[in-house]
Amino acid sequence: MTRWSVQQIRVGALTVTVLPLGEITATLSDWFAPDARAVPEGVFHLPVNALHVGGSGVSVLIDACDPALYPGAGQAGAVSACLGRAGIAPEGVTHVIITHGHHDHFCGLVSPREGPAFAGARHILSSLDWSNGSLTAEAQAADGKAADPAALERLFQLGLLDIGDSARPLPPEITLIDTPGETRGHCVVRIASGGEVLYFLADLFHVRAEIDDPTLCPVWADEPALRASRRRIITAIRRDNARFLCSHLPDVFSACAFAKASC
Numbered sequence: 667m668t669r670w671s672v673q674q675i676r677v678g679a680l681t682v683t684v685l686p687l688g689e690i691t692a693t694l695s696d697w698f699a700p701d702a703r704a705v706p707e708g709v710f711h712l713p714v715n716a717l718h719v720g721g722s723g724v725s726v727l728i729d730a731c732d733p734a735l736y737p738g739a740g741q742a743g744a745v746s747a748c749l750g751r752a753g754i755a756p757e758g759v760t761h762v763i764i765t766h767g768h769h770d771h772f773c774g775l776v777s778p779r780e781g782p783a784f785a786g787a788r789h790i791l792s793s794l795d796w797s798n799g800s801l802t803a804e805a806q807a808a809d810g811k812a813a814d815p816a817a818l819e820r821l822f823q824l825g826l827l828d829i830g831d832s833a834r835p836l837p838p839e840i841t842l843i844d845t846p847g848e849t850r851g852h853c854v855v856r857i858a859s860g861g862e863v864l865y866f867l868a869d870l871f872h873v874r875a876e877i878d879d880p881t882l883c884p885v886w887a888d889e890p891a892l893r894a895s896r897r898r899i900i901t902a903i904r905r906d907n908a909r910f911l912c913s914h915l916p917d918v919f920s921a922c923a924f925a926k927a928s929c
């Protein structure tokens with residue numbers, strides 16, 4: 667039984683497929699300062715979403731956890747198999763965008779036994795989350811899941827990981843926007859086609875309470891940087907009258923979600 671289902675969203679001529687590959691179980695009072703307002707109590711189950719953007723000449727994957735490491739969404743199996751069940755040919759993926767260097771966003775990209783899941787794709791990570799052939803200590807330390815950078819190190823050794831600028835340019839419909847705070851290298855993905863815009867905000871917001879109150883920041887974040895990134899992106903979403911979604915929320919939101927936000 668699947669707690670969350672695969673969703674498909676049309677953005678102009680593109681089809682965006684939301685793949686809830688795994689699940690995080692968390693006590694939100696551990697994520698926010700004790701005096702934080704409006705943080706729900708109790709244990710929460712959050713999806714770990716990957717995104718696929720498809721269209722004519724476009725096949726881009728954004729993030730990918732390993733369903734075996736983040737179980738509970740009923741989709742056990744390799745990431746490429748999940749894509750296949752959604753009707754997407756894994757071998758056609760040209761780029762894999764890793765929004766930031768936290769384990770739940772990249773650990774499904776390399777299998778210890780079978781190697782890279784997308785050997786024909788360029789993998790893209792910000793230079794600000796990378797140093798001396800591995801994730802920065804900052805990116806690893808901030809991840810409560812005790813990040814194991816082995817998957818990214820393997821991609822780097824194989825010459826499949828592009829740090830900063832990609833060796834193969836992204837399709838023009840897809841833009842990366844630097845949004846430091848969750849990690850230094852965290853980025854948001856803007857997808858635009860036919861006058862429609864969808865933002866994938868990754869971990870700019872984790873739970874609904876942060877969208878309602880963008881001053882609410884998790885304890886591991888660089889708070890001034892995260893709040894500044896949120897201000898910029900909220901302005902951009904309103905300007906574009908865009909929809910948006912996040913890594914750990916099942917909903918697709920409209921710009922109206924920020925109606926009561928003051929940040």
Ligand SMILES: [Zn+2]
Nearest residue numbers: 768770869913
């Ligand atoms: Zn995450």
